[in-house]
Amino acid sequence: MTDNASKTPAANGQGQAMWGGRFSAKPAELMQAINVSIGFDKRLWAQDLAGSRAHARMLISQGVIASSDGEEILEGLARIEDELSTGTFPFRDEYEDIHMNIEARLRELIGPTAGRLHTARSRNDQVAVDFRLWVRDAADRSAAQLVELQKALLAQAETYADALMPGFTHLQPAQPVTFGHHLMAYVEMFGRDAGRFRDARARMNECPLGAAALAGSPFPIDRHQTAASLGFDRPTANSLDSVSSRDFALEALSAASITATHLSRLAEEIVLWTTPMFGFIKLTDAFTTGSSIMPQKKNPDAAELIRAKVGRILGSLTTLTVVMKGLPLAYSKDMQEDKVPTFEAFDALELSLLAMAGMIADLIPNTDKMAAAAGAGFSTATDLADWLVRELNMPFRDAHHVTGSAVKAAETKGVDLAELSLAEFQAIEPRITDGVYAVLTPAASAASRMSYGGTAPAQVRAQIARWKETLA
Secondary structure: OOOOOOOOOOEOOOOOEOOOOOOOOOOOHHHHHHHOOHHHHHHHHHHHHHHHHHHHHHHHHOOOOOHHHHHHHHHHHHHHHHHHHHOOOOOOHHHOOHHHHHHHHHHHHHHHHHHHHHOOOOHHHHHHHHHHHHHHHHHHHHHHHHHHHHHHHHHHHHHOOOOEEEEEEOOEEEEEEEHHHHHHHHHHHHHHHHHHHHHHHHHHOEEOOOOOOOOOOOOOOOHHHHHHHOOOOEEOOOHHHHHHOOHHHHHHHHHHHHHHHHHHHHHHHHHHHOOOOOOOEEOOHHHOEOOOOOOOOOEOHHHHHHHHHHHHHHHHHHHHHHHHOOOOOOOOHHHHHHHHHHHHHHHHHHHHHHHHHHHHHHOEEOHHHHHHHHOOOOOOHHHHHHHHHHHHOOOHHHHHHHHHHHHHHHHHHOOOHHHOOHHHHHHHOOOOOHHHHHHOOHHHHHHHOOOOOOOOHHHHHHHHHHHHHHHO
16 A cells, blocks of 8 residues: 555556666565565445546546546446445455555456556545445444443433432442433443544544555646546645555544543443442343353453453554654555554444444442442532521531531531531531421432522433434
8 A cells, every 4th residue: 555666566456566766686485575565454345436437537537538438447446336235346455455466356357457447546546445445434433332331311201300329439429319310421421432432423524545656646637527427525735645644543543542532431430330339220241251160250341342442442542653653754554553543443342332222221229329328438528518607607617627628527426417416416506497307318418409400300311301402
């Protein structure tokens, strides 16, 4: 996947080397082994054919090649597409990459006319457009899969908008929230993730085809035509940048890494919630596995594997960043190493997104267990402090101190705050009245959080409605 110099010769099916005119000897076997990329870049065949068709039609319309030759090329490409679609295409390592495999097969099918297709282009701009098309499709798929995951979360959040659970900081009970509110936090995260993919797509949607090897073409090509026919907004504006940049892939991998981090956080919570110590949710047999020795085990392996995928995806971003970090303009063969990590990252991300959406739809909350835990750890202490501020006009820092004393008294006695007597409260602060008990239940605490974006069920439902409209 590179320019036409300093590469190993590849036969064109007629006994001639496609780019090896100056070479008189065959490459060493090791050179062939390290140079060949068809084993992985064959995944670009649909994009390569699309780019070739757009290029051929442009050459015809610009009079660069005869219409008869162009039509013969297009017919040959259609036959090749049938072979690739049905799995009968003869991939051969001797042709290095997907571009030369297709070109060699085209020559076998239609003869020397096939050689006219490469007029006014190089493998440098050819692979740049193929890879950009593939990454664009991957970004579109990821954004769409994120929407499906959001819909699964929304469905559960709507059902359990009132279901109490403990909210945590430092994984310690903090304040009561609702299960719906907790799930909606991930709807927000995944919404930003989808936005990052859409932003990346908008920036990558420029067509490098026509930049040729690095300097452009002397032929009267129409780059705006090929850009439009391939669904790009415009052609790239600098031929050097066109063939030497892979920041579109880096940006997509960055978005994928952030998405994988969010998936990993949710997966970790699913792992915790399914333990008997938490017991907040159950997963069916569809998303769990057993143990070969312990018959009682039901393991959340899907969540654990999703949790681990961030390592593979982040590793792919690091790999491509290191590949690109010291390359001078324009093309270097190092850039052949851009595809494997990108393919692997998006394969892992797609599987993770689909599995997570399935798990979210599959999970069954234990609302009684969550509600019982919602009041643990003196989770209504902040509500007591807020009551002291509202009802006694106490400065919050003073209210914080009084509440801390009440927590200490309850802890010493081995009871919850709501189980302290009024006399015990008044021993700490004489102005406290029995009205304080109205705010010391988890349900009252959650219902009181009516600020925009708060955990009050009414606010949760408002956010659910907003997102349902957004995603409709």
